[in-house]
Amino acid sequence: MSYCVNCGVKLAASEKRCPLCGTVVINRTDPWKEPETKPYPDEVEQIRRVDKKYAAYLVGLIALIPALTCLVTDLMISHGITWSAYACGGILTLYLILMIPFVLGGSRKYISIPLCFVAAASYVALVSFLTSGMEWFPSLGFPLTFLVFAYIYVIVYIWGKKDLMKLTRIAFIIALAGFFVMGIEIIIRRYIKYGGLTWSLIVLIPCLLIAAMLLLGVKQKKIKEEIEKKLFF
Template identity: 30%
Template sequence: MSYCVNCGVELDATARACPLCHTPVQNPNRPVDAELPPPFPSRRKEVQPASKKELALLISAMFASVAVLCGVLNLFFLHSGRPWSLYVVGAAVMLWLWLVPPLLLRGMPLWVRLLLDSCAVGVYVYLISIDLHGQRWFLGLALPIILTGGAIVTALGLILSRGRSILSSVTLIIGAVGLFVVGIELFVDRWMGGSYEPGWSIVVATVCIALIIPLLVVRHRPALRDEARRRFHM
């Protein structure tokens, strides 16, 4: 039994050099055995990457079978006069759109992904509104909120995909949240009473602005920015 003189690792009888630190092995009492097969393969092989197509197929099959099974149950066995399976089918479609297209389309821009995700949420809420006979609230309240949220998220994805710093990204995300919250209250007020009276959303938006101002100051002061980067390991 030989040990590496440099790092002390136990050496195989066939090793000409230490596998860890590459120090040549010289043991006069036990010369290197060239006859025995080496313990490690001499040729490097690539590890087969996980197939994204197979994973996408598996996820699709899983969602499809859940949707079909629930549809069949709803139609023939558990039909209480309500299309409850629409909830499951809608959730399956939404999750499928969230998970599978990004797997198949490599290099899909972030904003396209977010746009697709928003559309999926819209489709799901639409299916729910069919079951609850809520076409009015869907068109009057849910759709404007989803469209606004989708537009904000897509725009954010478009801006952020151009490689922003963490500081800029956080500032933009906080700003987007403030904008979205004001939009929600606007649509809720219009839906409930008609006129827009800013209330709780202004409080949230003010908090967002209060957070954005110091972030902007830090961003535009090189000394502060470098200090923030050091402290938060950015």
């Protein structure tokens, strides 16, 4: 039997490394051998999880019910696809937006957000095509959808920066919310070709102020020190 050089504990014959610190046992006089009996077997009990693929198929089948109902009703009444295109497209988009992050899982969120954007943008394009033959899609529909998903992407990114303090992350997200609203107004103004920024500034300024307050709160100690330095008597 060997001792861990790092922790000083004696290691049972089954331990190749110290279970406390991971240091590999190097004992020239008694090198580690796989013992005949180990304290625990190698077989792992698999914990049953929700089979994501199966769940996605199941939800898909359930979503088909309202979609097909709309389609059939539309075909029967108007002898063609009219309003049911909106319903079916909406159901499909919702299905994709829910299922893509679910199937890909949290670790692949930076892939699932762009995929969800493609799904949402396609639906907006469909609506645009059905209403006005793509008239407003390039200048309004697409940029707005892009902006929404870009903002979601940034929120997820900032929130994942665990090395920043929670308050700092919240401050950045609030500040960006102001710019997000400003972006919406810019896109709309460009589309209607009318005037400069107005209402979005009312949102932006408080957002920036709140963010600044939060950031100041984080650095409170520094401010305190500064004040003490200047005002001591």
